[in-house]
Structures are given as C-alpha cells and as structure tokens.
Amino acid sequence: MKRKHQRLILLFLVLVLISSGATLILIALEDSLVYFYTPTDVKSKSSTVSGNFRLGGIVLKGSIREVGTVTNFGVTDLENTLFVRYDGILPDLFREEQGIVAEGSLSPTGIFIATNVLAKHDENYMPKEVAKALKKSGRWKDSRPNK
Amino acid sequence: MINYFSNPNRFLKLTEKLLPWLVGLTILFFLVGVYFGLLYSPADYQQGETVRIMYVHVPAAWLALSCYAFMAAMGALSLTYKHPLAGIAARSAAPIGAGFTVIVIITGSLWGKPIWGTWWVWDARLSSVLVLFFLYLGHIALSHAFENPLRGIRASAILALVGLVNIPIIKFSVDWWNTLHQPASLTRFDAPAIDPSMLIPLIIMALAFFLYFLTILLVRIKSELTSQKIRAINIKMIK
Numbered sequence: 001m002k003r004k005h006q007r008l009i010l011l012f013l014v015l016v017l018i019s020s021g022a023t024l025i026l027i028a029l030e031d032s033l034v035y036f037y038t039p040t041d042v043k044s045k046s047s048t049v050s051g052n053f054r055l056g057g058i059v060l061k062g063s064i065r066e067v068g069t070v071t072n073f074g075v076t077d078l079e080n081t082l083f084v085r086y087d088g089i090l091p092d093l094f095r096e097e098q099g100i101v102a103e104g105s106l107s108p109t110g111i112f113i114a115t116n117v118l119a120k121h122d123e124n125y126m127p128k129e130v131a132k133a134l135k136k137s138g139r140w141k142d143s144r145p146n147k
Numbered sequence: 148m149i150n151y152f153s154n155p156n157r158f159l160k161l162t163e164k165l166l167p168w169l170v171g172l173t174i175l176f177f178l179v180g181v182y183f184g185l186l187y188s189p190a191d192y193q194q195g196e197t198v199r200i201m202y203v204h205v206p207a208a209w210l211a212l213s214c215y216a217f218m219a220a221m222g223a224l225s226l227t228y229k230h231p232l233a234g235i236a237a238r239s240a241a242p243i244g245a246g247f248t249v250i251v252i253i254t255g256s257l258w259g260k261p262i263w264g265t266w267w268v269w270d271a272r273l274s275s276v277l278v279l280f281f282l283y284l285g286h287i288a289l290s291h292a293f294e295n296p297l298r299g300i301r302a303s304a305i306l307a308l309v310g311l312v313n314i315p316i317i318k319f320s321v322d323w324w325n326t327l328h329q330p331a332s333l334t335r336f337d338a339p340a341i342d343p344s345m346l347i348p349l350i351i352m353a354l355a356f357f358l359y360f361l362t363i364l365l366v367r368i369k370s371e372l373t374s375q376k377i378r379a380i381n382i383k384m385i386k
Binding site: 004007008011014015018019022026030033034035036037038056090091092093101116117118119120121122123124125126127128129130131132 | 189190191192193194198201223226227228229261262263264265268269270271308309311312316323324325326327329330331332340341342344345
C-alpha cells in the first residue's frame with residue numbers, strides 16, 4: 001500500500017471517530033441544548049424544568065389581556081397551555097398565534113412570570129399581497145407549533 | 148485535475164486569465180442583486196422592510212459554511228497527497244471565511260433586534276456559528292504560528308478537519324433542537340418557503356457572494372505564490 005493511501009485511510013478513520021464522538025456528546029447533552037421548553041415539556045419534565053427557564057410556544061388565540069403595562073396571555077404548543085404574565089414592552093411581532101419565547105420562572109400558582117419576551121418568526125417569506133391571497137383562498141397554513 | 152495544478156505556474160497562468168472576468172462578473176451580480184434586493188423585491192408580510200437584511204445575511208451564511216468545507220477539503224488534500232497548492236488554498240480561504248462569518252453575526256444581530264427583540268441569544272444556531280468564527284480564527288493563527296510554513300499548513304489542516312463536525316451542527320441545529328432562529332426556508336423537502344419575488348434576488352446575491360469569494364481566493368493564492376517566489380529568490384541571493 002502506498003503511503004498516501006495509508007494517510008487517506010487514517011484520515012477517514014479519524015473523521016469517523018471524531019464525528020461519532022461528537023454525535024454521542026450531542027445526544028447526551030440534548031436536554032440542555034434546547035433553547036426553550038414547550039408547555040408540554042414543563043408538565044412532563046418538571047424535574048429538569050425548574051427555576052429560571054425559557055418557555056416557548058404560540059400565543060393562544062383570544063388569550064391576550066392587557067392591564068396597564070402588564071400583559072397576560074397563554075402560551076400553547078397545541079397540546080398544553082401555560083399562562084404567562086409579563087410586565088414590560090413586547091416585541092413588534094407579538095400578537096395572537098405568533099411564536100414567542102418568554103424568559104422567567106413559574107410562580108407557585110402555576111403562572112409563568114416572564115422577565116423578557118422574544119418573538120420567533122417562521123421560515124415563510126412572502127409579500128403582503130400573497131399572504132392576503134393565501135388567507136382568502138383558505139390555503140394559509142395555520143401556524144404550526146414551533147419544533 | 149488535481150495533478151495538473153501541482154505546478155503553481157500553470158495555476159498562475161490560468162488565474163491571470165480568469166481574474167478580469169471574475170471581477171467583472173462579481174461587480175455585475177452585486178449591482179443587479181442590490182437593485183433587486185433593495186428596490187425591486189417586496190416587503191415581507193410579517194417583517195416589513197427588515198426582511199431585506201436577508202439578502203446579505205443568508206448568502207454570507209452559506210458562503211461562511213461552504214468556505215469552511217472547502218478549507219477542510221483542501222486541508223485533507225494537503226495532508227494526504229502533500230499537494231502544494233491545496234495547503235496554500237486552505238490558508239488563503241480562512242480569512243475570507245472569517246470575514247463572511249463576521250458579516251453573518253453582525254447582520255444577524257441587526258436583524259434580531261427589531262424582529263426577535265434581542266441582539267444575541269445563546270441558542271444552538273447562534274452559538275455554533277460563533278464557534279465557527281473561533282475555528283476560523285484558530286486556523287488563521289495556527290497556519291502562521293510556525294517558522295516553516297509547511298508545518299503551519301499541516302497543523303491548521305488538522306484543526307480544520309476536526310472542526311468539520313461543527314458544519315452539520317450549524318446546518319441542522321434549527322431542526323434538532325428548539326432554537327430562537329427559525330428553520331431553513333430553502334433546503335427542505337417541500338417547496339421553498341420563500342416567495343419567488345424574494346427568492347430570485349436572494350439567489351442573485353448568493354451568486355454575487357460566491358463570485359466574490361472566488362475572486363478574492365484567487366487573488367490571495369496568487370499573492371501567496373508570488374511571495375513564495377520572492378522568498379526563494381532572496382534565499383538564493385544570500386547564498
């Protein structure tokens with residue numbers, strides 16, 4: 001076998017080893033690599049999700065109540081819903097059925113007290129007219145829960 | 148093809164011929180792309196005019212990733228086949244890729260502030276891109292850290308190959324984990340989620356960025372080869 005072929009095989013083996021190592025690490029860290037938890041995660045993984053964490057989901061339709069600077073709204077992943085209270089300025093994209101991420105913690109009463117609210121936007125880009133036409137024709141995809 | 152270019156002079160001759168065309172095409176594509184992106188294309192239904200940041204952000208991101216893949220491939224070539232030009236190509240590509248990564252991060256935070264409500268978050272996509280930037284910096288530093296340039300090329304090639312695991316992580320971070328960053332719009336199984344009136348300017352800008360990358364890469368390789376020649380002449384004269 002020529003030396004360059006030996007080197008090529010060695011290189012290949014090293015790459016396979018590194019990538020399988022990286023895969024193992026990523027699988028092991030899976031829970032801490034997520035940026036936010038969904039309301040379902042909060043219910044099912046109550047042991048890992050505690051203290052300060054980020055809650056993500058869609059703003060429940062018809063759930064926004066504003067009292068002064070305080071906004072109350074529901075965050076849903078279409079399975080479970082958690083109610084959020086936030087005192088502060090909301091991002092421009094905040095509205096019903098918009099994906100959002102709220103930072104904060106659960107109060108003893110089960111309401112999520114947010115210290116910060118970020119808006120998520122989806123991967124769809126289109127001009128206003130197209131969005132209108134799609135909604136009219138009924139082909140508008142309802143915003144799906146954020147993965 | 149690989150062996151053909153092991154003669155740097157042959158490569159230099161071809162570069163001389165290609166460069167004027169590349170420069171012209173780059174300028175042309177940038178002019179057309181900027182016109183389409185800033186004036187012709189419509190505002191987004193959700194994001195309004197802010198969406199135009201996409202025409203710089205997304206092509207820069209694509210190039211930052213593909214430039215890294217190119218750098219790693221050239222590193223592999225230089226390690227296994229001791230190809231003289233491959234090592235120089237990897238060394239020349241690193242600062243260009245680092246530049247693209249800086250553009251991605253800056254335009255990304257300019258985009259994030261109005262839309263998300265924050266300049267920066269530590270989600271999987273943003274953090275892995277920051278790691279990419281550090282990999283580029285490490286590559287640049289390592290390839291210049293040795294008296295003998297060949298050793299620098301070898302060391303940095305190993306770094307580039309180890310760092311290659313980060314590329315799929317960046318690409319798929321938005322699918323594997325919850326992130327604030329939205330998933331990919333173009334590379335998905337169903338049709339792209341971008342309206343054609345926005346997709347066309349995006350693709351023109353991507354081509355412009357690619358041509359720019361190619362032009363700068365050739366210029367850098369050329370100047371690297373020339374400075375090698377000068378070094379060789381100097382050594383001869385001293386003797």
